[in-house]
Amino acid sequence: MAALDQFHTYAIHWDESETDYLIDGSPIITTPLGLSKPTPHAGISTLPTYVFLYSQDPTFFGGGRSPLLVDWVRAGAYPAQGSYTSCVQDAGEAVNWSRVALSASIPAQSGVVVESRTSQDGVAWSDWNATSAVASGVTVLSMTNPSGRYFQYRVIFSTANPTVTPEVETVESAYFGAQTVQILPATTFIAPGDVFPFHANVLDANGEKMVAYPTPVAWSVVNGGGTIDSNGQFTAGFTSGNFVDTVVAAIPGVQQGIATVTVGNAPIVTLQVCCNEAKEGIPVVLSAAVEPNPEHPPLYFQWDLNNNGEYNDATGATVEYSFPQEGDYPVAVLVTNSLGFTNTARTSVTVLNVAPLITSVNTNTPVKLGEEVIVDVMAVDVPADLLFYSFDWNDDGKFDVIDQPSNRALSSFATSGEHRIRVRVRDDGGGEALDAVVVRVESYMVFMPLTLR
Numbered sequence: 286m287a288a289l290d291q292f293h294t295y296a297i298h299w300d301e302s303e304t305d306y307l308i309d310g311s312p313i314i315t316t317p318l319g320l321s322k323p324t325p326h327a328g329i330s331t332l333p334t335y336v337f338l339y340s341q342d343p344t345f346f347g348g349g350r351s352p353l354l355v356d357w358v359r360a361g362a363y364p365a366q367g368s369y370t371s372c373v374q375d376a377g378e379a380v381n382w383s384r385v386a387l388s389a390s391i392p393a394q395s396g397v398v399v400e401s402r403t404s405q406d407g408v409a410w411s412d413w414n415a416t417s418a419v420a421s422g423v424t425v426l427s428m429t430n431p432s433g434r435y436f437q438y439r440v441i442f443s444t445a446n447p448t449v450t451p452e453v454e455t456v457e458s459a460y461f462g463a464q465t466v467q468i469l470p471a472t473t474f475i476a477p478g479d480v481f482p483f484h485a486n487v488l489d490a491n492g493e494k495m496v497a498y499p500t501p502v503a504w505s506v507v508n509g510g511g512t513i514d515s516n517g518q519f520t521a522g523f524t525s526g527n528f529v530d531t532v533v534a535a536i537p538g539v540q541q542g543i544a545t546v547t548v549g550n551a552p553i554v555t556l557q558v559c560c561n562e563a564k565e566g567i568p569v570v571l572s573a574a575v576e577p578n579p580e581h582p583p584l585y586f587q588w589d590l591n592n593n594g595e596y597n598d599a600t601g602a603t604v605e606y607s608f609p610q611e612g613d614y615p616v617a618v619l620v621t622n623s624l625g626f627t628n629t630a631r632t633s634v635t636v637l638n639v640a641p642l643i644t645s646v647n648t649n650t651p652v653k654l655g656e657e658v659i660v661d662v663m664a665v666d667v668p669a670d671l672l673f674y675s676f677d678w679n680d681d682g683k684f685d686v687i688d689q690p691s692n693r694a695l696s697s698f699a700t701s702g703e704h705r706i707r708v709r710v711r712d713d714g715g716g717e718a719l720d721a722v723v724v725r726v727e728s729y730m731v732f733m734p735l736t737l738r
Contacts, residue, residue: 292356362447369453373407374436376460379499381489382436383428384459391421395444395451399426403433405499413439419453431497432487436460461489466502466534466542474547474626475511475521483517485534485542502534510546525549525580527624549624552581556618556630563636565714566667568605573618573630581622589617609669611638611714640716641666646708650724654701658724662692662708670712677707680721684709701728 296307306313376382382403389397397419404410411433416426430436436458442451467486475481487498504513510528511521519532525548532544552575559570573586587596590606596619599606608614617631647661662674673688678696686694688711698704703723711717 292354363444363450364447365444367442369440369442371438371440371456374458375407376434376436376462378462379405379432379434379495380460380462381432381491381493381495382430382458382460383489383491383493385416385426385428385438386423386455386457386459387419387426387440387453388423388455389419389421389451389453391419391451392444392446392449394446395442395449397443397451397453398441399438400441401428401430401436401438403430403437404435405433407435410435410437419451432463432489432495432499433497461491461493463487463495463498463536463539464490465540466536468532468534468542468544470544472545472547473519474549474551474624475519476550477521477523477525477548479521481519481521481546483513483519483532483534483544485517487536487539498536500536502536505533505535506531507533510548519546521546521548523548525624547624547626549580549622549626550578551626551628552576552578552584552620552622554618554620554628554630556616556632558632558634563608563634564639565610565636565669566607566639568607569634569636570603570605571616571618571634572603573620574602575620578622580624583623585621587619587621589619590614592616608634608636609667611636638670638712638714638716639667641670641672641710641712641718643708643710643718643720646720646722648706648722648724651727652724654699654726654728655697657695657697658704658706658726660694660696660706660708660722660724662710662720664692664710664718666712666716670714670716673711673713675709675711677709678704680705680707682707698724698726701726 294309297304382401385399385401387397387399391397399416399419400413401416402411402413411431414429416428419426438456438458440453440456444450465488467488469484469486473481483504485502487495489495502517504515504517506513508528508531509522510526510531511519513519513532517534528546528548530543531546533541535541555574557572557574559572563569571588575581575584584602586600586602588599588604589596590598592615596617614634614636615631616634617629619627619629621627641664643662643664645663647663649659652658660676664672666672673690674686674692674694675684675688676686676694676696677684703725705721705723707719707721709717709719
């Protein structure tokens with residue numbers, strides 16, 4: 286039993302199947318009082334629900350008197366859903382209400398969702414924006430509201446079990462005021478007389494964008510290069526050059542944003558491939574030409590020779606490059622001038638196959654009649670090509686061994702004398718080389734013994 290001179294939480298949980306009695310969250314057994322049945326007791330769903338509070342003189346336990354002091358009483362089943370709407374929070378200026386932290390207890394079959402909204406004047410409010418579900422313990426939620434001076438949140442409680450409910454103990458909201466103006470892009474390249482739109486974001490002290498910030502940005506040009514209107518539309522002048530930190534976007538009390546503008550023209554580039562025929566394994570000369578312009582020098586050339594989109598394979602106006610096999614190969618060059626303007630040129634190089642070359646045909650000639658003839662063919666080609674070997678044992682134009690990967694073959698002859706063997710080497714690009722070799726097959730000499738008769 287619990288001493289009545291201390292505060293305890295007493296609870297009775299009942300449903301259609303049973304009734305449980307708890308003190309400070311722990312179930313109790315009533316048999317020490319002489320009851321015939323311990324808890325839980327069987328539930329009776331047809332009975333109405335009442336809560337009776339009464340106090341009796343606890344003479345049986347201690348002999349003294351103790352009044353019954355009650356802090357709170359709650360009775361009945363929990364509804365499936367309920368909500369709590371906070372009072373309006375005032376930051377005193379437009380801010381980002383970007384974080385809400387809750388300490389909550391979420392039993393099984395129940396849940397909590399937080400909604401929030403903001404306002405600039407406390408009259409016109411944004412729509413309620415819901416966050417993800419809250420978990421038991423401390424949950425930090427990110428808000429997605431427009432920036433505003435005023436903030437309000439709403440907690441939505443739900444349960445699928447009428448005997449349990451989620452509880453929210455504390456709610457803390459955090460906000461961040463405007464700190465910097467960010468110009469996008471921070472640098473741009475523009476031709477003389479062209480128009481380019483700049484954009485400005487207001488960032489809070491947490492580095493996050495402030496949506497619908499109420500104070501407009503004031504645009505200006507301070508170091509030349511062109512003009513800009515109140516919407517951030519920049520019109521370039523006709524003087525080429527780098528105009529550093531020339532575009533300014535400002536808001537009173539907030540760190541201004543700056544951007545650099547380069548006015549000029551991109552180089553006009555053409556790309557040429559030397560020679561009419563490019564062959565595999567043989568260097569090809571590639572050259573890039575740029576139309577003369579006094580604002581261009583110096584020029585920087587970067588090449589993409591393996592078609593991976595990265596210009597890091599070679600540098601210089603003229604380069605040599607070997608393609609491993611026949612085929613069509615896209616190549617590109619990126620040219621950057623002294624102002625930082627870039628342009629590209631592209632072409633395709635058609636590379637032809639190079640036939641293999643037979644360097645030698647070796648045999649084990651001469652051989653005796655009936656012995657195997659061994660033929661070894663030595664050939665060279667570009668490293669990427671695969672070679673295949675064919676052998677025509679009687680040089681009749683019909684190959685007896687066709688396109689085998691081994692360069693060695695064996696045969697034998699039924700007659701003695703000289704035999705011409707033709708060999709062929711092919712690569713996987715269709716190129717081929719032919720050669721021939723003569724082998725000598727000798728007869729065995731048979732000696733018969735002589736006798737006198």
